[in-house]
Amino acid sequence: MVIHVSLVGRKDLKGEVYRQLRAAIRAGQLRPGEHLTPSRELAQALAVSRSTVVAAYDRLAAEGFVTSRPGAGTFVSDGVAHVKRGARTRSDSVLRPRSVWSSVELPTVFDRPARFDFRTGIPDASLFPHQAWRRLVARALRAAENAERGYQHPAGQLSLRSAIARHVGLSRGIEASTDDIVITSGTQQALDVLARVLLSPRDRIAVEDPGYEPPRHLFHALGIRVVGVPVDRHGLVVDALPSRVRAVYVTPSHQYPLGVTMSLARRRALLDWAERNDAAIIEDDYDSEFRFGDRPLDPLQTLDTRGRVIYVGSFSKTLAPTVRLGFVVAPRSLRAALQKAAFVSHWHVPTLTQNALAHLIDSGEFARHIRRANRVYRERHQTLVNTASRILGDHVELVPSTTGLHVAALARTASVEQIDAVFSRADRADLIFHRLSVFAVSGRPRVGIVLGYGAIPAEKIPEGLRRLCRCFDH
8 A cells, every 4th residue: 555644844754654654544544454565665755764664663563553574564453443533624615616516416316225116217237248248348358458558539449339330220220330429428428528519608408398307407517508398298399499499409219207209290390490490409319229019210310311410329228327338429520529529528438348348239249138128128117007007097197108117107186295295105115216396397397206117126016016006095
């Protein structure tokens, strides 16, 4: 362990080395059994005589803080009583964050998983292809040993961009070349890079209302004005889009959080609107790989003939949030700017995981994983929909959805405050879900609930919904 000892402006050098090491041991920063830096090395690092360090070590040993082992070195002793080190006394900083950050709350819904976990956006970790992933990460590590070390291109690893281009072309009909793709650490980073490239402070962006909350905070933080546009059973209401909007952020394949699919007519209307208003469309296709009925509609990017749609994808739902990989498929006109924005914001995402994912896709293991996961989620979706319709039918009406990892349900008679009370009672029943009202942007909040089924086994869904029904009946 490298030890920092401050001797600048100090006179009692032996005493300072002793006191600072003792303080680190008592605070637990140097843990029992930890090897102290050899006296010769520490003396050289501190520019003092070796006898100064030896004297400090001897004093620590005499007081029982360290023990010496001939031929091995000096180690922190076991059983040293730790004391909590207080923060250094200093006046409060004059620095203050921008006011925009006062409206952002860190998510707490992920802090404590419940026994009956109906949170959205969480895939089943047990479905992750752990064995294949370990093998491919090890392969990437071996390759890195023989490769030239250094920073990589901000667009991402060529092998992964090529694999993603083939994957989205086959699975979603997306027309993309390797050069059209920029790798990101997920959807949030993709949106951050896109906003920096497309929008200036005070520009306006339209978002779905209700809609996914983190992008709104991101846009606000960049000085972009956010306009909420209502969603109905056909998706974003294009006729409600205001003028002088530079971009639209949508989730057409599985609207978050309502779960509806944007109709083909509405998709064409949105593309026409973007052309008339010289606007960009950011299409977030976050979990459409999981489908349980109906034929999939063409993505907006496939229908687009003028290069106005930017397609954003992620592996957080299909694999795991911990993988932290996503991508952007952008028109050629934005390619260079996106790569420059990626360079100045994060340069590139970790190359080991990029290489492992590229091999996972190219080997066919990713496609096999999607098929296996789709069967599991299909069963859970069916179980949840059938059981909720039977048990909760008096309280909520399910919004039809055949895609993704969650369904929404609109309250029949309850108010926002009554749903909040149900949410509190559910917490005491070891059950968690999302309230639809928290996704409101600017319009009147929708009253209802959102139930995810990625993190709960099928056999636990009925009991969880029975508990939820009792929370409504209370």
